[in-house]
Amino acid sequence: MTSTLIDRYQNYRVRRWLVQEQRTAGMLKSWRSLRRRRILVVVVTIALLGIAVAGVMRALDLFGAPGVAVVSALVFLPSWTMLRIASGGQDHAPDQMLDELEITERNKARSAGLALTQSLTMAPLAYLIFGSAFSPQADAYRIAYAGGLMMLATILAGGCAPAMILGWTRPDPEPEP
Known part of the structure; x- marks a missing residue:
């Protein structure tokens, strides 16, 4: 039986997964409870909101947008x-x-993440398109930087959504004997 490229890739993913699982199995034991995972979800959400807010701050030409973006990224x-x-x-x-x-559960969370990505990216995309089309006198750097930060926040939110949903909803792990 010949293996296809997809089969070889899936086998590679399993091997890589097992190595990663072994590497992280003993890490953050006290953070695996539902309560602590929810704290992490909230912190990730706040950090993503911080990146989006930095984009809006830059769009409005407010002082401090780069600092907010860097701090948010360092928290994220x-x-x-x-x-x-x-x-x-x-x-x-x-x-x-x-x-x-x-x-x-994973597939439902991934589906929600995709829907979130598609819906959230519409606002920054509209800002980039219409901001540059209807305001040619505006600073192109400001529009690009602000739109880029907003797009980054929305794409990260959609990409993080599956883990955030599973982290929020999955029950506490079974205690080890």
């Missing part, structure tokens, strides 16, 4: 990493590593 990166570790990375697990219920 570790909290997002912690959330993925604490939630077991089920949002990106290969099908072979999950049972049927987990696959269903």
Whole structure:
């Protein structure tokens, strides 16, 4: 039996998943409870909102947008990493590593993430299109920077949504014997 490119890729994903799971299995044990995962979801959400707010601040030509963006990014990166570790990375697990219920939950969360991405990116996209089309005298740098920050926030929100949904809804892990 010949293996296709997709089969080889799926096998590679499983091997990579197992290595990553082994690497993170003992990390952040105290953060794996539902309460703590929810705290991480809130922190990630606040950080993403901070990036979006920095874009709006730049669009309005308010002082401090780069600082807000940097602080938000510095909060986002570790909290997002912690959330993925604490939630077991089920949002990106290969099908072979999950049972049927987990696959269903993951797919629902991914679908919500895609819908969120599509709906949230419309506002920054409209800003970029109409801001540059109907306001040619505006500073192109300001429009691009503001729109880029807003788009970054919305795309990250949609990409993070599956892990955030699963982190918020999944019950506490079974206690180890």
